[in-house]
Amino acid sequence: MQGWVILALLLSLGVLHSRGQNGPSELAVPHSLTLQPDLPAQTLSLTWQSDSSLFDIEIFHTELMNVVLNETVAVTAGPVTGQRGWTWRSPSPLECTSHSVQIRARNQQSVSQWSPLQTIPGSDIPEKSESYMYPQDKVVPVGSNMTFCCIVKEKYNFKEIMYKGQTMNATRLSRRAYAITVTNQPASDNTGTNVVCCSPMFTLTGAVVFVGYPPGDEGLVCETRDLASAECSWKKGRDTHLRRKINRTNYTLNGRDCLEANEGKTWMCNWKVWEENWTLVARNPLGTVRLTDSAQLADRVHLLAPANVTAVEVEAWNATLKWSWPVAAYKKLEMICQLKLIGHELSSTRNYSGTGLSSVMLEDLWPDVDYTVTVRCGSKHAFWKSGDESAPYSIHTKMDRPDALDVWLWMDSSNTGRVFWKPLSERESHGALVGYKVSQSSAEEDMWTPVSLPPERLNYPIILNNSSDITVAVAAQNPAGLSQPSAVTTPAYRADSQLSVSELLGTHGTFELSWQPNANASRGYVVEWVPTGCRGLCPVNWEKVPESDRSFTVKPDSLEGGVRYTVSVYVLSAGAASLLQRWQGYSQEMIPAQSVVELSVNQTGSDVLLSWKASAMEHQRGFIRGYTIYLANAARLDLVANISDPEVRSYRVKGLPLSSYKFIVKAYTSAGEDMGLTVAIKMEIETAEMLFVGILVPLAAMFCCLILISICCYKKREWVKKAFYPEIPGPKVPGDWSSPQGPLDVKPSPHSLVHIVESPEWDFSKKGLVPVPEEEEEFENDNIEVDTDSDEPALLRYYNHVVGDGSHSNHVSDSSGSSTASGGSTQTEVTYTGIQSPSSSQGVCDGGGYRPQMQSAADPAEPQGEFEADFQDDSLNTGYKPQCSWQLDSPEAENLSGSLGSPTSVTSSQFLLPESSEEKPQSSNTWFHSFLSGKS
């Protein structure tokens, strides 16, 4: 406190000093300046006395002498007191720090001296050493700006001020006072927005600000429930965000507090007496809303719910309902009531009116049905709104006899049939059925024979013992009794074959029928549809058509796609029904379920005949419109034919080359083709053609070729002869060799081979071709080769292929010593084994075997045997010598003695011909040679 006084004295001295500097002034100094703070409003009211009307006002934060206001204002004097007054609104709470005010009069450019400083102390004066924050618990609208200040406790340090948990920029106002300014504040949470002032260690102090909205209530409406009191309600507006009790919206209705509404529980206010004008005032610290309503009591009647709703009398088709009213005044009120009936698939609303209505009869109910009833009423005159609905009440109507059945008799043959009846719906049965009673009588026997059937049976078989018609009557039974019997007389059976049955095309899954009217149809018509061909217990459908109708549409729910139906129209008269018209058709055609059957294929020359049969009717699933024939070719089908006549069930495919074919035959309806049936055939040549083409033609061709070759060879025979058979000079031998030479047939003994043996102690007499017994083969040396090609190894036949002049000698040296040559005709094989050339081996047969004609006698390289030396003497002039050892070496020489000495040449064509010719067939050499040489 002392410090504050000293500060004020210093400031006063300063002001006096400044006055002295300004010098004398003409304007009088304003005096009697007083300050009146309004802390909650943060305003400072100044009053002073002065003759001037224009003033300069300065306001400081006392401690730091910061100017917070320097303004020139024109102020008029009060009419009574003559005082002048002016109010300043501080942006910060006045408690934040001390404020000092001075004022001077102004007249244009001249001013008076400043008045003495007047100061209002803040809460930061030394006398108040605790922490404080301002303003406290202020309620402000959303979006407003505010300045908060914190006065720090003595000897504590300031750290920060936090607004809603966020640190704000603080401004220092004095030694202990700091301020923050928050702009555009958002709505507070439930308990307000906290502003906290902290030292480095502690929470020093804080404040709470409540940011919200003024009331937004609307739509006040008053009505009466008891024809006396008032009940006013309204719609709550937006959330004010002011939840503290002292900040909540306060409601008054015509000046009276609305207690429940003020608790925040309802938005309704009652008053025991109706007043025609109503005013609701909703008020909170941020604003006030005033709502009004005006109405007569009779115009605002909102009835309560009827109580104690009960059914006093319940029958099968009606019931009487009663209730009571909780308000006695309702008994005189003209009212209209609405009863809502809810049953199984049966719901309706019915209105009743009357004065004080409390009982109604409900008519047109259905038997054996559970109903739930609710009642609500309203004032009939000046209807305001429907009253509250009563609690649901359940009633169950009694049962009644069933309705008459819809009966039809379907004949599936001339003396058998079945009576059908349609099941009764819940509305028609009037109670759970316990069964059916079927009675039948014939015209001859006037006696009914009843049969009881369980409730699940819907048909009964009929057998006509004689030709007379019988009448069948069927009645349904429930606990309430039997229905009226429905009678039907057997219609005459008419097979389809006896009629001209028309084809019926379905339309969108339905059958649309029309027929010519019939004069006898006194009771109308019956349209009957049954799956075609069905026997026994078939799904028979029928519908009765009034006499006046000429058409009927069979609904798709009783039809199945792909099923052929027989649809008949009967004329109903007093007697039996008579057939008027019959169709067969599909409500929806589908592709056949099964293709053709018994598909066969037969070849006739280059043609193929396909034949088949149609599938069974139940598999057709539509009218067969024709057939298509495809030829399966790899992965595709080639259309061969499209047979549009379904009666044609064969087809001939003509002119097919020899090959294998696969045909597919498909039946088609208007819905398309089926998958088809496949048949395969391999085309073959017939026997006569096969003989001609297969045998005769190649033979003829071969003969032609042979003839051509023969002619050609004949023409060129000289050349051929030179090329293949040059002249071989005949041997010159002593003696008579001129006799014709015959073939030398050397037949070694069976199981022998010609074997050439070389042995040092070989005896001349042993040299030559030696037939070797077969058993010895495997013991011979490697130089011996076996004719493995010969089928007869034991048989060695030698043919002198070229007889007469046809001998060869020039190619002997080329023949391989180890060669094996085979030659022969179809009858003969000739095998030489072990005949070696002189150059390749020691001449096994050099002396005794074959020797070329021009062989040098003095060849030193060749070993010479004795035989050779002797032989050379004989052959000096001859050149060619026949082999000479056959007679000597052959173990069968004696047997062959008949042939020995014959001049027949033993030259072999294998040795004489070039090596290349070894493989040439030798079979026809003889005749060919003769042919070439022109001999026969």
Next chain:
Amino acid sequence: MEGSANSDAPGTGRSATDNAARLARLLHRDCTRLLELYSERESFPSPHVPGGDRLVSLGPCPEPPTPGQQVGHVRSALRRCMELLECLIQREVEEMGEELAGEYESLRKAVRDRLGHLVHSTGALLGDEEGGCPPPPQIQCDEGQDEVEGSGSFAVKLWTYRVLLELIHWTESASHTLHVFHTETQQQQQQQIL
């Protein structure tokens, strides 16, 4: 007083002292969580705690208390805490009504119920004898207004914060004291059996 602790029948499972110790631990956790919820709701800066003396303080004991006397001492503090909590709930309901029904309000009610149960069970342990230490002065809600700094809503919030801190402190103390008491009681029972 010591004799009353012997009411725990050995071998009958969990003893009354053990139950009380467990309840004190549970209550301590509940109070800690309650303060967390309150701090979250009010966006209080967590490192900053309000200054000031303890709301519940006990006078000095004439001589070192026995464990049984310590339990009685703590029980007296818990009774003051119970009174503070009742005042706290009353003030909040008066100010805000009973509209708010969040986790904080639910746990606040649970703490009140458990605290009452703990006071009752410790009283049963002690035979309703407070012991040798002088009990703290009884708290009246009206007097509580003087405790807070100023009369603004923020002062009430700070006071609430301090009450919750006091609850945490004394439930922790009760947990510790009851544990010690339970241990010593068991040891005495074992010695008697031997």
